[in-house]
Amino acid sequence: MTTVARAAQRSRTEARDRVRRMVSRMFFIVQCGLGAAVAWWVASDVLHHTRPFFAPVTAIISLGMSFGQRLRRVTEVMIGVAVGVFTGDLFVHFFGSGVWQLGVVVVVAMSIAALLGAGMLLISQAGAQSVIVTTLVAAPGQAFTRWLDAVIGGLVALLFTLVAPAAPLRRPRQQAAVVVRELGAILADTVRALADHDADLASATLARARASEHMLDELRALSAEGIAVVRLSPLRRRHLPGVQAIADLLEPLDRAIRNLRVLVRRAAIATWREEPVPTAYLQLLTALAQTTEDIARELQERRLPVNARTGLHRIAELSAVIDPSAGLSGEVMRAQIRSMVVDLLMLTGLPQDEARDQVPESFGPTTPTTPADR
Known part of the structure; x- marks a missing residue:
C-alpha cells in the first residue's frame, strides 16, 4: 500500500471515528440543550428573573460532569457562583x-473559595463568576437572583440525569463493543504488517495500540456513571445487574489491551528486523482478530458473547503447538495470543480459573512441555 493510499485510508477512518463519536454523544448534546432551555424557562417565566444567565450555564456545566461526582460538583458550582x-x-x-x-475581584474570590477548602473546580468557578458579575453589572436587587439561578440550573441538571438516564445505561455496553472492536482492528493490521513486511504500518499499528488506553478510560468513566445512575434513580435500579456486568468486563479488557500492546510491539520489532514469523502464528492472529470482532458484535447487540467461546477454545488448542522455526518475536507473540485468549474468555463470562483451564500446555517436536503462558 502506497503512502498516499494509506493516508487516504487513515483520513477516512478518522472521519468515520469522528462521526461515530458525535453520534455517540448526541444524547448528551440534546440533554444539555433541553436542560439549558428548561433552566432558563423556570428562572425567567416561572420565577420572573431578569436575564437568568446563570441558570442555563450551571445546567450545562453540571450535565457535563461525570455522574458519580455530580452531586458534590453541582454543590461546588453553586457555592462557587x-x-x-x-x-x-x-x-x-x-x-x-x-x-x-x-x-482584584478574581484574586479575592478565588482566595475566599480556597479558604473555604474548595477544590480547583469551585475555585475556578468563583473566579469565573466574579468576572461575569464584575463586567455585567446587575440591576439593583438582582444579585441574589443570580445565585438562585445557579441553584435552579444545578437542580435541573440533576433532575434530567435521574429521570432520563437512558444513555448512561446504554453507552457502557456500546463503548465496551467499541474497545473490543478496536482490539480486533489492531490485530488485523498487525497481521497485514507482518505478512507484507510493512514497517510503516507496523509502526502506525503500534502507536494505535498504545493509544487504545484512552478508550478503556472512557469505558471506566461510563461504567461508573451507569452504576451511579441505577443506584440513585428509582426508575432505573432494575438495570443494575446489566450495568454491573459491563463493569465486570473492565479488568479482563485492561489485561487484553496490555497483552495486545506487548504483542504488537514484538510484531513491529519482527517487521523492522525482518524476522520470519511462522505462517501458523499469523493464522492464529487472524483467527483471534475475527473472534474479537464476533465478541464486539454480540456486545453491541446486548448479548453476553458466549458463542465466541468455541472459536477461542480452538485458538487456544492451536496456540499450544510450538513451531520450531519461530524466533524470539514469534514465540513472544504466541505467548501473548494465549494470554489474550484467557482475557477474552473472561469477557464471555468465564471466571479466570476456568478461562485458564481452556488453554492447554504448549508442546512441540523439539521443545519440552511447558505450562501455558497465562
Whole structure:
C-alpha cells in the first residue's frame, strides 16, 4: 500500500471515528440543550428573573460532569457562583468596574473559595463568576437572583440525569463493543504488517495500540456513571445487574489491551528486523482478530458473547503447538495470543480459573512441555 493510499485510508477512518463519536454523544448534546432551555424557562417565566444567565450555564456545566461526582460538583458550582457573585457585587458597589477592579475581584474570590477548602473546580468557578458579575453589572436587587439561578440550573441538571438516564445505561455496553472492536482492528493490521513486511504500518499499528488506553478510560468513566445512575434513580435500579456486568468486563479488557500492546510491539520489532514469523502464528492472529470482532458484535447487540467461546477454545488448542522455526518475536507473540485468549474468555463470562483451564500446555517436536503462558 502506497503512502498516499494509506493516508487516504487513515483520513477516512478518522472521519468515520469522528462521526461515530458525535453520534455517540448526541444524547448528551440534546440533554444539555433541553436542560439549558428548561433552566432558563423556570428562572425567567416561572420565577420572573431578569436575564437568568446563570441558570442555563450551571445546567450545562453540571450535565457535563461525570455522574458519580455530580452531586458534590453541582454543590461546588453553586457555592462557587455564590462566592463569585458576592465578591463581584461588593467590589462593584464600592470601587466600580474597571481593569484593576477585575483583577482584584478574581484574586479575592478565588482566595475566599480556597479558604473555604474548595477544590480547583469551585475555585475556578468563583473566579469565573466574579468576572461575569464584575463586567455585567446587575440591576439593583438582582444579585441574589443570580445565585438562585445557579441553584435552579444545578437542580435541573440533576433532575434530567435521574429521570432520563437512558444513555448512561446504554453507552457502557456500546463503548465496551467499541474497545473490543478496536482490539480486533489492531490485530488485523498487525497481521497485514507482518505478512507484507510493512514497517510503516507496523509502526502506525503500534502507536494505535498504545493509544487504545484512552478508550478503556472512557469505558471506566461510563461504567461508573451507569452504576451511579441505577443506584440513585428509582426508575432505573432494575438495570443494575446489566450495568454491573459491563463493569465486570473492565479488568479482563485492561489485561487484553496490555497483552495486545506487548504483542504488537514484538510484531513491529519482527517487521523492522525482518524476522520470519511462522505462517501458523499469523493464522492464529487472524483467527483471534475475527473472534474479537464476533465478541464486539454480540456486545453491541446486548448479548453476553458466549458463542465466541468455541472459536477461542480452538485458538487456544492451536496456540499450544510450538513451531520450531519461530524466533524470539514469534514465540513472544504466541505467548501473548494465549494470554489474550484467557482475557477474552473472561469477557464471555468465564471466571479466570476456568478461562485458564481452556488453554492447554504448549508442546512441540523439539521443545519440552511447558505450562501455558497465562
